[in-house]
Amino acid sequence: MNPRNRRQTVTTVFDGRTHHVALCRGEQDGLPVFGWGEAPSTLLTRSQLRAVGLRPNGQDPVALLVFRHHRPYARETTAELFSVELAAAYRPPTPAQLSALDRAMEARRTCVDCAGIQDYCVPTSTRQCWTCFDLEQGDRAGVAA
Ligand SMILES: [Zn+2]
Structure with missing residues (x-):
């Protein structure tokens, strides 16, 4: 139409x-x-x-x-x-807002196990980097075997 x-x-x-x-x-x-x-x-x-x-x-x-x-x-x-x-x-974000955002992003990239800051966001389910996740999975497999 x-x-x-x-x-x-x-x-x-x-x-x-x-x-x-x-x-x-x-x-x-x-x-x-x-x-x-x-x-x-x-x-x-x-x-x-x-x-x-x-x-x-x-x-x-x-x-x-x-x-x-x-x-x-x-x-x-x-x-x-x-x-x-x-x-x-439009107001650009203030320096305080930017650094709060930086801290939030850094927290999302920080592994709870090794405390390493990754260049990716760690999964919210485990909060672990892939290295620690793999190690833990390996441990579990080792225990199970
Ligand atoms: Zn880690």
Whole structure:
């Protein structure tokens, strides 16, 4: 079905600065629904905001965008649209947040047996590096034999 043939209704969207009169495909959850390329240009999805260094900044979505993924999904998805006017610049993580992340990642790479920091994340089930895991498996096999 050609989406252009769907019945469209006139709606008004307020983007934080301007009221836009636009054609939409109806409403869902009280929000106007737009097809790809049909929404006012001052409305962007979360990932589109992210791509230009912005974040929604706690605002509620003002509209919805329905679009089809390209391969491999090709199914219809609904994304929330946010106002560029109300968006804020994305804050890069602070040094404290970065070092907390580093510590967390280091903990995930640390073996509980040999305390060695690996260049991979150790399995959460054993928290052992592969060397210690193999040694333990070998021990078990030795005991069993
Ligand atoms: Zn180890």
